[in-house]
Amino acid sequence: xVPLYDNFTIAIFIQVLDNDSCRIKKLYARSDIVCTxxxxxxxxxxxxxxxxxxxxxxxxxxxxxxxxxxxxxxxxRVIINTRLDYLKECMEKKVDPITFExxxxxxxxxxxxxxxxxxxxxxxxxCPGINNVIRGIVLELFYMYGVSNIYGIPFGLEGFIPSYGxxxxxxxxxxxxxxxELGGTVLGSSRxxxxxxxxxxxxxxxxxxxxxxxxxxGTLKAASLVAREIMSREYKCSVIGIPKxxxxxxxxxxxTFGFDTAxxxxxxxxxxxxxxxxxxxxxxxLVKLMGRDSGFIAAHAALAQRDVNFVLIPEIDFDLDGxxxxxxxxxxxxxxxxxxxxxxxxxxxxxxxxxxxxxxDPSGNVKKGDIGLLLKQRIEDYFASRRIPINLKYIxxxxxxxxxxxxxxxxxxxxxxxxxxxxxxxxxKTDTLIGLWNEVFVHIxxxxxxxxxxxxxxxxxxxxxxxxxxxxxxxKNTGSKRRNK
Numbered sequence: 001x002v003p004l005y006d007n008f009t010i011a012i013f014i015q016v017l018d019n020d021s022c023r024i025k026k027l028y029a030r031s032d033i034v035c036t037x038x039x040x041x042x043x044x045x046x047x048x049x050x051x052x053x054x055x056x057x058x059x060x061x062x063x064x065x066x067x068x069x070x071x072x073x074x075x076x077r078v079i080i081n082t083r084l085d086y087l088k089e090c091m092e093k094k095v096d097p098i099t100f101e102x103x104x105x106x107x108x109x110x111x112x113x114x115x116x117x118x119x120x121x122x123x124x125x126x127c128p129g130i131n132n133v134i135r136g137i138v139l140e141l142f143y144m145y146g147v148s149n150i151y152g153i154p155f156g157l158e159g160f161i162p163s164y165g166x167x168x169x170x171x172x173x174x175x176x177x178x179x180x181e182l183g184g185t186v187l188g189s190s191r192x193x194x195x196x197x198x199x200x201x202x203x204x205x206x207x208x209x210x211x212x213x214x215x216x217x218g219t220l221k222a223a224s225l226v227a228r229e230i231m232s233r234e235y236k237c238s239v240i241g242i243p244k245x246x247x248x249x250x251x252x253x254x255x256t257f258g259f260d261t262a263x264x265x266x267x268x269x270x271x272x273x274x275x276x277x278x279x280x281x282x283x284x285x286l287v288k289l290m291g292r293d294s295g296f297i298a299a300h301a302a303l304a305q306r307d308v309n310f311v312l313i314p315e316i317d318f319d320l321d322g323x324x325x326x327x328x329x330x331x332x333x334x335x336x337x338x339x340x341x342x343x344x345x346x347x348x349x350x351x352x353x354x355x356x357x358x359x360x361d362p363s364g365n366v367k368k369g370d371i372g373l374l375l376k377q378r379i380e381d382y383f384a385s386r387r388i389p390i391n392l393k394y395i396x397x398x399x400x401x402x403x404x405x406x407x408x409x410x411x412x413x414x415x416x417x418x419x420x421x422x423x424x425x426x427x428x429k430t431d432t433l434i435g436l437w438n439e440v441f442v443h444i445x446x447x448x449x450x451x452x453x454x455x456x457x458x459x460x461x462x463x464x465x466x467x468x469x470x471x472x473x474x475x476k477n478t479g480s481k482r483r484n485k
Contacts, residue, residue, distance in 0.1 A: 071104070072106060080100060081097070100444060102440060105423045113426070118425070120152050122187050129413070134171070136415045137150075137421060154187050156188070160194065183403045199229075214241075240425045247291055247296060252435060252454075265404060287395045327382045
């Protein structure tokens with residue numbers, strides 16, 4: 001991880017004011033958040049407009065059955081912006097710093113475990129670690145809280161809709177005992193929207209008290225709509241989101257599960273591409289990795305295996321043709337070294353495709369043009385026109401990577417997410433997701449996290465390190481309009 005700035009670490013007690021009294025709240029702040037300086041600075045402008053208030057179903061009155069644990073106080077908070085000048089400004093103005101609520105077990109919970117029924121649903125594309133999260137939720141509910149009625153909703157949101165005819169799955173410790181060793185999701189998944197009122201009807205018919213949604217941006221948006229519909233009906237059911245996206249593009253979340261595994265698997269693919277490229281004259285290894293709108297996997301994988309010469313991501317605009325275009329830069333690289341490795345994120349270079357020809361997938365996302373195949377064809381055509389022989393190997397490992405089991409790092413991370421999600425649900429939190437911020441697990445309003453996608457900051461240490469490692473130039477021709485995001 002790239003430190004935010006100068007390894008500055010602060011853990012303080014700061015006096016903050018509320019409407020009724022002046023009191024001391026415990027605040028946590030750490031500098032090793034996976035974010036960037038520029039993003040924090042830009043974010044600071046609109047900090048006061050951020051609403052981090054977490055919704056609850058009501059007052060928690062039931063004593064927690066957990067023993068020998070450290071309970072989290074409702075007033076424990078994590079500072080969003082850890083910059084010292086921001087904290088000084090808050091103290092001078094006598095205003096609260098903007099903070100997130102700390103996740104973890106509470107002394108008092110909302111639901112009586114003996115009478116509680118819980119549901120789990122997994123939606124969207126596959127991702128390493130889903131089964132780990134399912135298993136973690138079931139074991140935490142059963143052994144720590146004594147909840148025995150736990151149901152899996154099969155095949156995503158389809159599982160709620162009667163017309164599909166999918167039966168619910170009884171999730172017991174025996175059922176989930178070994179599922180963490182498998183890739184994918186034992187509950188199955190699906191893409192696409194479903195009628196929210198029908199989803200809530202099903203939740204009411206099952207008499208569920210806590211519903212866990214494991215999914216990405218689209219799933220979290222649906223979960224938030226479900227939570228609001230439930231509240232409008234005055235039905236008592238907690239809705240908790242666990243952010244699942246291999247692209248690591250959820251806002252206000254430092255890292256999503258599956259990302260570490262994806263980077264590790266991508267590293268192996270890049271090793272193979274480099275071996276192929278160096279094993280033939282004018283060898284080119286071209287690897288397409290996941291990253292629809294954000295290039296985090298491509299950037300991190302290139303840094304994990306520093307044999308990459310070009311990294312192309314959605315956040316960076318580039319030209320193919322012309323004196324300063326990518327193809328010219330690739331030719332110069334081959335002249336100098338005789339081989340090249342290229343990593344491209346699936347959402348890069350979309351300007352080269354006809355907007356009118358693009359279609360929408362069942363989740364409502366615009367289908368990306370296949371930049372990998374386009375680059376392969378353009379590279380072959382370019383060098384053929386110049387009568388320069390090349391040996392190009394194209395590798396697209398996307399479906400292989402997303403279906404593998406979680407690695408050690410993600411397995412640990414998934415366990416924490418599952419435990420924190422259960423604590424939140426049993427405490428009566430709702431319309432809330434579990435995230436990691438400043439290395440502390442926190443409650444984040446789903447509505448806040450889905451407003452926009454997190455993207456690679458092209459002026460950050462992360463991207464500057466990529467540029468230094470690859471040695472790639474800015475591949476834009478003079479006079480062409482820059483489209484960096």
